[in-house]
Amino acid sequence: MDNLTLEVLVHELTPALLHKTIQKIKQTADRTLMFALRSRKTEFLTVCLNPSHPSLFLTEKENKFAEAVSTDWLVSLRKYLIGGRIVNLSKKLADRILFFDFENNRVSSSLEKLTLVLELIPLKPNALLLHESQEILASFLAQKAPSGVEPAFYKPPETKSAFSVDQITKEEFQLLAGRGSFSTDLESVKILRRRDPLAGFEARKEPPLGSKLSGISPFFVREMAHGATHDPEVLWERFQMILKRVRLGPHSPQIYFLKPSVAPSLPAKVMPSSKATGMAEKILVVPFPFDSLNGIQHQEFLSLNAACIEAYQIFRARSHFLKRQQSLTSNVTAHLKKRARLLESLQADLRKNESFEILKKYASLLYAQQEKSAPGKSMLRVVDLFDPNQAEIEVPLDPRFSVIQNANRYSKLYQKANRSIPSIKARIQKVEAEIKLLDFQQKTLANAETMDDLERALEPPRKMSGQTRVGQDGHAIEGCDTTRDTAAHPQNLLRKAVKSFISSEGLSILVGKSSKDNDILTLRIAKSEDFWFHVAGYGGSHVVLKNPGKLAMPPSQSLLEAAQLAAYFSQARNAPKVEVHWTQKKFVSKPKGSKPGLVRLKEYRAISVRPQLLGGEASEP
Incomplete structure (x- = not known):
């Protein structure tokens, strides 16, 4: 996430985070932290420390992205932060470092002040827990042990840039801009874009201004220079306009899909394109539309937080793929x-x-x-x-x-x-x-x-x-x-291995007849976008709700009926109410050498239902 985009996100999330209490903390295998925050309602702050996509966002529901893990870092966070209250959230304009200030008296009888530092720096993200004295209590990444027995104190990462966006003067900026050069030749850009729509927009390895000025990415530099002359005075005015819009708005968050790949289609706000963008190889999240990226496929959002959630889901889908x-x-x-x-x-x-x-x-x-x-x-x-x-x-x-x-x-x-x-x-x-x-x-x-x-x-x-x-x-x-091999034909497999039902909303529901049939249903018949169900804690049939429309969520009534069938075709058939786990088939895998019917879920959700058989079973396929 770009630094200036992160600045806008912090201003957007601060009112929603202040005075919230930490209820629970989880860490997943994909370097993601989740904080359950409680005030009048429970919300979930997700912090991704993956080097390829450091980010954070706030959701109203807990997302089970990956398998939870336990680490010394997580133990320290739970020890010091659970029960603590967020009293301040700050960030310097030039740095991608967030400071969450907490107050808590769980460890000691007196009120203790702590700081959670999030260094959302690409390729080397980190998180640290600090005492009021700036002593490091715990770190997500291992820290170099200090010499002797003296405690280690926090020092922000050093920047190689000589100037920063929040401190550079007009004279210094004009001096840097006068030495630099920008690709503002509109005619050459037009010629290049006939071959590649991104030509002229991809950042150079060493942008003249961006390499000397911390806090601004090459894409913001290109936006600042887009359509402008080489006059340093004009560039300074455009630079100030960008900073003013970052601080005050108006904001209209966008995701630009710079290297799209074929994937499930996005909502209607995406610009028309022959290719969908759910598996985009490279995306750019910005707080407002970029004139320099005009014509590039993009999606508009009502809030930057919503854009960050979508960007994270795209990143996870791409990583899983x-x-x-x-x-x-x-x-x-x-x-x-x-x-x-x-x-x-x-x-x-x-x-x-x-x-x-x-x-x-x-x-x-x-x-x-x-x-x-x-x-x-x-x-x-x-x-x-x-x-x-x-x-x-x-x-x-x-x-x-x-x-x-x-x-x-x-x-x-x-x-x-x-x-x-x-x-x-x-x-x-x-x-x-x-x-x-x-x-x-x-x-x-x-x-x-x-x-x-x-x-x-x-x-x-x-x-x-x-x-x-x-x-x-x-x-x-x-x-x-x-x-x-006629026995391996999909229709023959379907006829021999599963029972077939039709939901009240017209969707097909398939139920495995035995443990071996469960494997056939899950691994050979079900498609990656179909929804998969199984009763929690009991043996039972695998149930698949077909998803021909490739929906992100199943229709509510079909979801309920498929879960009821999973509960009915299980050892918990006579229970008054049971929990059923469900997910998409692409998150279901079979461990090597495991017995028939045994699978592993990478992520899932749960629903409580009463075991019940549908009124009408479909005819044999």
């Missing part, structure tokens, strides 16, 4: 290397067996000898009857056997090698086809842009039969013939 893509690609690459080694070994065996043609010649020459000498010779010199010149050759012998026994031995070795050649050639043909399929999967995975693309990449083309493909769990599935 890249992690899954990397995992599948690694598995395919590993299988591809194994097949390549097997092919090399088979080809060597084929060359070796084809070279055994000489054994037939040795056997024939030995059989043609009139003298059947006794054992003891290691070599016999004979006339080559197959040579037009009738030259003599040396035939190696095993001293343990006679000539006729050596002839028999050569004959058997030749017959064995001759019999193996067709099978080796058949295996080579099969392995070559498997390598072709794995290579196809590897290229498809590399070009995938959505989770559905990744799933489709694991499905072999219909014309490639009897080959190896890598399944959803990353294991090779051999001999898969998609053209003849």
